[in-house]
Ligand SMILES: Nc1ncnc2c1ncn2[C@@H]1O[C@H](COP(=O)(O)OP(=O)(O)O)[C@@H](O)[C@H]1O
């Protein structure tokens with residue numbers, strides 16, 4: 632079974648304005664409210680691919696109910712801890728460019744945090760847990776560390792998609808996959824990365840530190856997969872970008888879902904890239920049909 636954990640879900644409030652006037656009155660052309668948060672996006676793409684999964688994490692208030700209802704309408708299995716505070720709303724402002732304003736996240740009480748840890752005690756050997764996104768400040772920066780320890784005790788594999796020290800500290804526990812984008816990889820090591828060779832060099836450092844596989848996404852410039860022995864490049868399909876929010880999460884969903892369903896790492900890579908692009912070219916997340924259509928346009932080359 633695959634589990635996704637979203638400690639800090641969000642309603643993604645996507646707002647489109649023609650010409651943003653800071654300090655003035657702007658009227659929306661279009662707006663859209665989507666269930667968001669990185670693990671939740673992974674669950675929605677896994678669901679499209681027919682990969683059974685359960686979405687867990689914290690949800691609270693009217694915003695939390697909105698997210699839970701949307702997931703249940705899509706028949707995604709959920710097992711969230713209900714919290715007293717409201718789940719956040721993240722603003723995704725489209726004004727020719729994409730500007731994002733993400734909330735810090737709700738207050739989470741100690742007993743609510745304990746309930747989440749308790750849920751993981753039913754994990755089984757071979758389960759895969761996808762840990763994605765930011766940690767609400769009230770949980771403390773070591774919360775991923777605590778979750779990973781439980782995964783390890785129960786014999787479950789984990790994938791982690793977060794940034795900074797939380798990611799570096801997770802590597803020692805040998806995650807099945809990490810997926811920084813090229814900017815996050817440079818930030819992790821405090822360097823400027825200019826070339827593909829440098830990306831591979833720093834990606835390999837994540838392998839050396841413990842990751843079993845490293846995916847480096849480069850938005851419209853393709854992606855790299857670094858395994859124990861090999862490095863692959865994937866091209867991305869061409870298309871019109873509508874909304875790239877959730878493209879990285881879709882890539883993880885496509886990769887993990889395909890890996891679990893057929894065990895082929897390069898097919899997982901291809902579907903991951905197609906899923907990211909299908910999301911980038913859509914208003915909402917990728918659909919199964921669109922992922923299938925784009926899969927044939929991804930070329931994988933061994934470097
Ligand atoms: N402009 C784009 N054109 C085609 N595919 C894209 C584009 N932006 C994102 N994608 C797809 O989504 C994947 C993840 O996007 P990226 O922006 O690198 O991740 P993140 O959302 O984590 O920053 C890319 O590897 C690619 O497959």
Ligand SMILES: O=P(O)(O)OC[C@H]1O[C@](O)(COP(=O)(O)O)[C@@H](O)[C@@H]1O
Nearest residue numbers: 667668669721764765877878879880
């Ligand atoms: O937890 P964070 O880092 O604030 O990120 C949450 C945001 O990331 C998203 O999951 C999108 O992530 P990606 O664009 O990296 O795939 C949004 O749905 C959500 O608003």
